[in-house]
Amino acid sequence: MSSLTHLQRLEAESIHIMREVAAEAENPVMMYSIGKDSSVMLRLAMKAFAPGKPPFPMLHVNTGWKFRNMIEFRDQQMKELGLNLISYTNLEAQQQGINPFDHGSAYTDIMKTQALKQALDKYGFDAAFGGARRDEEKSRAKERIFSFRSANHVWDPKNQRPELWRLYNARKNKGESIRVFPLSNWTELDIWQYIYLENIPIVPLYFAAPRPVVERDGLLIMVDDERMRLKPGEVPEVKNVRFRTLGCYPLSGAVESNAATLQDVIQEMLLTTTSERQGRAIDHDSAASMEKKKREGYF
């Protein structure tokens, strides 16, 4: 028998990690962000525990500003797979009117980072799977697969446990929790190839379609509902666009594209020359911004 392909090795590693957490953590949860990485992570979780169901719930931190299409897709997926989803929103902040237009990076902190911490605390989750990959940016390249957070959800990059062979030490001190990244060793191309090979459903927003957008600070922002605040002179224009990353619609930049099928999307990805995260507004601050965010508890 010939040796395994790279996707088979990656799949086996991710499944191993998930089973290890299920066995050792008291109350694990899987972060489900509805994006393509989450779709792959979900498929791997289904495989890991087949013919049973994953022995943990899915958690979606909902800022209230996700694309409507994402929420529809989420609910449909959960129903089809028969999984238990917890959708958590920082209601207090929502009532205070925190929104992506007025509150900039504070919005991301309050509705994503703080909300995530609140959700983990509320349900007492001691281990949370996240779909982050090491190829996304520099500080992630050094993060362990099992990444420990103090009781205040703080990451200390200087004090990480060595990870040898396939041996993961999941023991934690009182109050500590673990973020576990089963897709650590996958690259963006691996994700797409796996989606293609396994025929994994993804949110239709990844495919090009005519959508109403406005151009703002060099990004094409989709007018997804009536809450979108148009600046003077801005008139939504219908363009053929798709999204390379998904998040809150007022913060996600679309790209003009005609890639309407999975093959087209992968082809475009392979031919393109700007990196994936450029579409995310939060990364533009500074070189060390992601590391700082992660120390503070951003996933």
Add this chain to the structure above:
Amino acid sequence: MAHVSNLIETDIEQYLKSHQYKSLLRFITCGSVDDGKSTLIGRLLYESKMIFEDQLAALEADSKKMGTQGEQIDFALLVDGLAAEREQGITIDVAYRFFSTDRRKFIVADTPGHEQYTRNMITGASTADLAVILIDARKGVLVQSRRHSYLVSLIGIKQVVLAVNKMDLVGYSQEKYDAIVAEYLEFAKQIGLTNITPIPMSAFKGDNITENSPNMPWYTGSPLMPHLETVPIAAENPDAAFRLPVQWVNRPNLDFRGFSGVITGGTVRKGDKVKALPSGKESTVASIVLDGEIDQAVSGQSVTITLADEIDVSRGDILSAAGSPPGVSDQFEATLVWMNETALLPHRPYLLKIGARTVTANVSAIKHKVNVNTLEQLAAKSLELNEIGVCNISLEQSVAFDPYTENKDTGGFILIDRMTNETVGAGMIHFALRRAQNIHWQAVDVHKDVRAAQKAQKSCVLWFTGLSGAGKSTIANLVEKKLYAINRHTYLLDGDNVRHGLNRDLGFTDVDRVENIRRVGEVAKLMVDAGLIVLTAFISPFRAERQMVRSLLEGGEFFEVYIETPLAVAESRDVKGLYKKARQGQIKNFTGIDSPYEAPETPDIRVDTTKMSAEEAADYIVKVLEDRGMLTGGTF
């Protein structure tokens, strides 16, 4: 991601199909601080077209700002991650990088070259198929190069590339290159590295990276990238016997009972006879599940296996080929790499994780440690951070294992500190120690419960702990008198007295303190077996040792009695005049002064001597024993 292939534009489906069957090579790069590791990795990323335009623009800007390479692009900046490191200009941890070509996907572990980071290198190397050892052509084979090579051989990496870098700075001299290679090969032979491919290169200039360099026409071998693309990947333990450490028992309904895990050796087929270890029970593979059912699975795959018979298998057990099962033992010889600031102490209990099993273990002896620079064997009483030693390991229960050289997954283990939960050591099993199989516990008819019942009590240990001068001995003495007065059978083991006899050979270093407590714990255990109420009065400053004694005894037999006295109060009493001497520096390693005291977090009995007299404390302790039923015998 501008992978250069016409197929992307012309036939994307064909392209995807061809890329589904790429293999995966994991490798590490190791070298000294300035050998140019990060530059080499940055160069490989660049050459494999894995750098986006925006990243390249940022890199050019960064290169100018940092000013390390003049106006040239500093590829190292692509790779050096965390903010703190970028400022220091060094790599301080293990970072993983990814690139791929049309033939292979690569995962690179970038591991640092400083002396103090053996830990990181071992970590990065543990998952690597190949090692690139960098040598600065100007400097030749350094002490660090030898150390890295030794670690590579220790962790069992079979393929090595000797990258003689910075050839541009020695005028691309073949003579220099040949001398370095000859010296290295001689050394490599000594440490058992045989499969070595030397390549002269300049990562900075790009010589012999993707194509043969016109600057070194005398080199006719393969450049680095083509070599990495074609070097055979040792499929995971292809010739090994079938092994599957069970991670998870999958029982979604009454009709399905599967055992899930990664196959870490060999192949398994439906109908194969398998044996579960350590129980030794046998059965036959009924089905193999990965998504759907498959007929066979190989090393490296995560699967779920169902068996034809209902045999008892749980997490931590190993399913193996019935004809060649792993060994089972509770004592091993192993090479241990210490990875924590707190030194390894023999006899201190740690958790040992091997496969999916975690058991309590201790290092019963350090045979020798290894000077990683000279490979000299040295006597050792403990192992410090980044030290490597050959040790005997003793486990509380037997586990299934293979020698590390035969199977990394069933032969490698980590040690975990029981208090901090940190991963403190990594071990590689050599062989089981036979002794373990020949000493069996002698079963006797008159046993502990009968002996204790005869004395109208339940046997136990009252473990008094606290600072010197806290009042441990005074209170323990009073408790014993009160128990004697009501006809109970006791024995008081006093710290000072024991040190006059049984432990006369021990001093006050951390190592000796641990051994002191271990011996006292074992003696106390024998006395508990004799049916006695044992009182011990030792400072016993470390939580781990008190925990060790607790674990020697059965549940409910160990009472941790914390005699709580503030340091200032104990020092002001200074009954034996010891604090005064310690303050003057006449006594070293004195608890509370220059040696730590780890107070119990949840003692079974707490006595605050600033609120209670010794007499009151003794009454209180006897009362607790009475309430817990320790002063009534069972019915025999």
